[in-house]
Amino acid sequence: MATRKAPRRTAERILVSSLALFNRFGEPGVSTNAIAADLGISPGNLYYHYPAKDDLVNALFLQYEQALLPVLDAADAVTNVEDAWFYLHSLFEANWQYRFVFRNLNELLSRNRRLEERARGLMAALTQGMNTLLATMQRHDSLTAPPLGWDTVSTSMVVMLVYWLSYEYVLDPRKALEEDNAESAALRSASHVLGLLAPYAAAGQQAHLRRLIDAYGPAGPLAAAAGVA
Numbered sequence: 001m002a003t004r005k006a007p008r009r010t011a012e013r014i015l016v017s018s019l020a021l022f023n024r025f026g027e028p029g030v031s032t033n034a035i036a037a038d039l040g041i042s043p044g045n046l047y048y049h050y051p052a053k054d055d056l057v058n059a060l061f062l063q064y065e066q067a068l069l070p071v072l073d074a075a076d077a078v079t080n081v082e083d084a085w086f087y088l089h090s091l092f093e094a095n096w097q098y099r100f101v102f103r104n105l106n107e108l109l110s111r112n113r114r115l116e117e118r119a120r121g122l123m124a125a126l127t128q129g130m131n132t133l134l135a136t137m138q139r140h141d142s143l144t145a146p147p148l149g150w151d152t153v154s155t156s157m158v159v160m161l162v163y164w165l166s167y168e169y170v171l172d173p174r175k176a177l178e179e180d181n182a183e184s185a186a187l188r189s190a191s192h193v194l195g196l197l198a199p200y201a202a203a204g205q206q207a208h209l210r211r212l213i214d215a216y217g218p219a220g221p222l223a224a225a226a227g228v229a
Contacts, residue, residue, distance in 0.1 A: 002157065003218065004163060010041065010045065011049040011050075014035065014039065014041075014046055014049055014050060014056070014106075015056065015059055015060060015063070017035055017038045017039050018030070018035050018056045018060065019060055019063075019098070019100070021034065021035060021038060022057075022060070022100035023098075023099050023100045024177075024178075026104055027057060027103075027104050027107075027108065028101050028104060028107060029052075031053075032046055032047070032050075032053055032056075035056075049057055049150050054111070054112050054114075054115070057108060057112060057115060058112070058114055058115060058118075059110060060098060060100075060101075061098070061101060061115055061118060061119075062118075063098070064094065064097070064098040064101060065122060067094045067097065067098075068091065068094045068095075068122070068125075069125065070191070071087070071090045071091055071094060071129075071162075072091075072125055072126065072128070072129035074087065075087065075128075075129040075130075075132035075133040075136065076132050076136050077136075077144060078133045078137060079136060079137060079140040080137065080140065080142045080205060081142060081197070081201065081205045081208050081209045081212065082192070082212075083137075084133060084137065084142075084194060084197065085190060085194055085212050087133065087185070087193075088161075088189070088190040088193050088194060089120065089124075089186055089190040091129075091161060091163065091190075092164070092186045092189040092190055093186050093187070095161065095162075095164075095165065095189075096165070096182050096186055097175055097186060099165050099228050102162060102163070102164075102165040102166060103165060103166065103169060103177060105119070105162070105166075123158065123162070126158045126161065126162070127154055127155060129151075129172055130153075130154035130155075130157045130158055131150055131151075131154045134150040134153060134154060134197075135150065137197075138150075141202055141204075142201070142202055142204075142205050143197060143200045143201060143202060143205075144200050144201075144202055145200070146199070146200055153196060153197075153200070156196055157193050157196055160189070160192060160193050160196070161193060164185075164188075164189040164192070164193075165177065165185070165189075168181075168185060168188075187216040188216065190216065191212060191213050191215075191216040194209065194212060194213060195213050197209065198210075198213075
């Protein structure tokens with residue numbers, strides 16, 4: 001006889017519903033009353049668990065950190081272009097799962113001091129992850145060091161990872177952040193971040209890097225805006 005799954009606790013159900021609604025409509029466009037209605041509970045029940053909408057945002061951001069940090073910790077295992085591709089794709093998958101953060105990041109930070117502090121720490125962790133990735137690939141002769149060091153490259157990689165979804169949203173506001181675009185958006189983001197390594201790829205990695213970028217980069221809103229078929 002199959003074992004029945006235990007029902008989700010109300011606090012967990014609230015977070016699941018909030019994440020889905022925030023991702024679809026943007027956090028500013030979703031009220032706590034709308035979340036309560038989606039769950040079929042009273043607003044008072046919701047407020048018992050999360051007294052303010054910022055409490056929901058902070059709890060979801062903690063979930064995002066918990067999903068992202070194990071990926072970042074694997075940066076020292078990235079030794080070649082193929083590894084870097086998989087690593088960047090995994091990072092962006094986590095970003096996509098919590099894409100409402102990046103859709104409204106500046107607005108969220110302007111009113112939520114706790115999120116401001118945590119986001120700054122996460123940016124530092126992302127940057128450290130990129131620096132570790134670059135240094136490891138250099139040690140394994142997959143990259144040659146730039147004359148001025150890796151800091152500018154790693155910062156550019158982080159900026160693209162964090163703001164790529166905003167870019168896609170500008171190009172196609174009605175469709176870019178819909179669930180059907182998850183895989184294609186992840187592939188495009190990873191390929192464009194990977195492209196930042198092209199000037200430093202060792203001779204033995206150049207051809208594979210080019211194949212990955214050509215395979216995954218062209219499709220989607222970016223190509224449509226540029227007139228690429």
